[in-house]
Amino acid sequence: MTVTVRFAPSPTGRIHIGNARTALFNWLFAMNNKGRYIQRFDDTDIARSTQEFADSILYDLHWLGIFPDVTEYQSRRVEIYDAAVERLKAARVLYACYETPEELDLRRKVRRTRGLPPVYGREALTLTPEQVAEYESDGRRPHWRFLLPNFTSDPLQPERTEVHWNDLVRGEETVDLASLSDPVLVREDGTYLYTLPSVVDDIEMGVTHVIRGDDHVTNTGVQIALFQALGAEPPVFGHHNLLTTVSGEGLSKRTGALSIESLREDGIEPMAVASLAVLVGTSENVAAAHDLNELAGHFDPAATSKSAAKFDPDELFVLNRTLIHQMSFEEARDRLIVLGISGDKAEPFWLAVRGNIDRLSDAVAWWRILSDGPQEQAEFSGEDRDFLHQAFDLLPEEPWNGSVWKDWTGKIKEATGRKGKPLFMPLRLALTGRTSGPELSDLLPLMGREGTLARRP
Structure with missing residues (x-):
């Protein structure tokens, strides 16, 4: 079996550091298992999905070093989903519902007042042919729900039904299907929500491992049931913790918070982004990896904490400096x-x-x-100006080598009696216009004698 993973964002905005975390978890898992990585765009939301966003996501992933084995678009696979819907209808596990959003909201409120969980009560299963005909004549179009297998014989009498899986990240997980509403798979206009296309694609594309954020844990119980209803073995699931801002706020494609594009434009190195995105919120020390191969050696899904991880941009800048310096x-x-x-x-x-x-x-x-020369001229006291005139008079003749700075400052010290900061700071300001920076012993040979003399105050 070839390990096959997928990263499946909706192309409704630019991806942020949290999305990159999911993509990198999948990429590194595939790397460590000599597997395949599928880039899949869940673009069934026609109104908000654009090719421009899909292209920008691919560009961001390439910048991070992720190059998919194949790229797929759900909007081009509708016929496959249509066929799956017919199979579910034939198996009598997909049923038509005619409630309006207002009616559903009222029912949830009534259930809460009775001390019941606000889940869908499957009232649509009790509709008579006459009631259906009346709804149709009124212009109502049905949405379609998946009948969860949480009952013995009567779907109107759900009972505790546990779905278990061994999560790659979180260990043993359990979801009770009786605590959930039957999910809507098809909208009134015939378009698909996330759940059906995702499961059908995972089956059709041979996805063996689904690694995603832990906000999908409850969805996994539903999806395992849908895999089984379609006669397929569910993949192995892994749910990593989510990244938040330092203040604890969630990240969003819509707001552009910590987008990969903005970090790139700010001059951040891709491996600084990748290192922090992968290692923060794990038992591994957060350190700058030189490349994704090195990072893969530090990647273990099971080392990820169950609690949310706070992403501090200051840590990113520390990693960035490390990479630049090396x-x-x-x-x-x-x-x-x-x-x-x-x-x-x-x-x-x-x-x-x-x-x-x-x-x-x-x-x-x-x-x-x-x-x-210096972009801004420094202001010198009369004493320092006299010192610099004397110092530049002592500038050695060429040819210069790596010892010219030591030779020059030795002569200056001997002639003026200055040493330490009173000697070096005026020279640094005259040569660079800055109070700190690279070693002048390295810069002086690059300036040359003529270039150095041109900086004489």
Whole structure:
């Protein structure tokens, strides 16, 4: 058996870090089991789903390093769902209901006042042919519910019926089908809700493991029953904890909170996003993995906590700095070229500045300082200005090598008596316009003697 997983978002917005967590859990599980990854778009909500959002989701996943084996769209598979509906009707487990939303709401309120759970009472099963004809003549169109197998002989007398499964993440799980309403599978207009297409596709596509957020735990009991009604063996399920903001709020595609697109535009590295998305809320230490292969070695679904995990962007920036500081020139080269950083000086420049930047794009400011001098001129006291005039008079002749900074500052110390911060800070300000940054011993050879003299106050 080939392990087969799927990530199945609705293309109704841009995915956020929480969606990426689900995609990465599936991708890493497939990697560790030499399996297949299906990208499936649950786009049966025609009004809100767009190809633009689907394309943006694929782009975000590719940026993270996820490349599906196949991409599917539910809107192109309606005939398969139609056939499944006919099978369920023939088996008498899909029945027509004519209640309006207002009528259903009233019934729920009545049940609550009687101390009963607010589940659907299956009143539609008692409709006579005359009542159905009257509804039809009034222009009502039915929605269709799946009859849950939670009774012995009389569906109007449901009884406790437990569905059990060994969850990849949460361990043994149980759902009582008697505590649930029969789910609507088909709307009045003939379109499908999430449950039916999802189950039919998992069967048709040979999905062996379904890994998703723990907000679907209750749905799983219903879906296992639907798998069995369609004569299929249910897949293995795993439900990971959800990510929230630091304040505990849920993430949403509609609000764009922590979207992958916004993190990318903010200069965050994909492996910073992937590392935090996967490891936060698990027993693993949150550390920056160099690539998805390394991250897969730290991935264990069972190590995930059952409680929600808070996503702190500050942790993301820490991971991002770590990745930038460790990034080789070979990894950075092409991206630096796009930023206008190239030539013989590009590699030593990158090695000099990478330890002092938070994002790769921050290198541009240092490249400009190296090429054009300080972007903002520092203000010096008269004493420091005199010191700098004397210091620049002592600048060694070329050729220069890696020891030129040490040689120069040695002469300055001997001539002026200054040392420590009073010596180094005026020089740093004159050369870079900044109070901190890369080692001047690394930058000075890149500036050259002529470029250095041009910075003389």
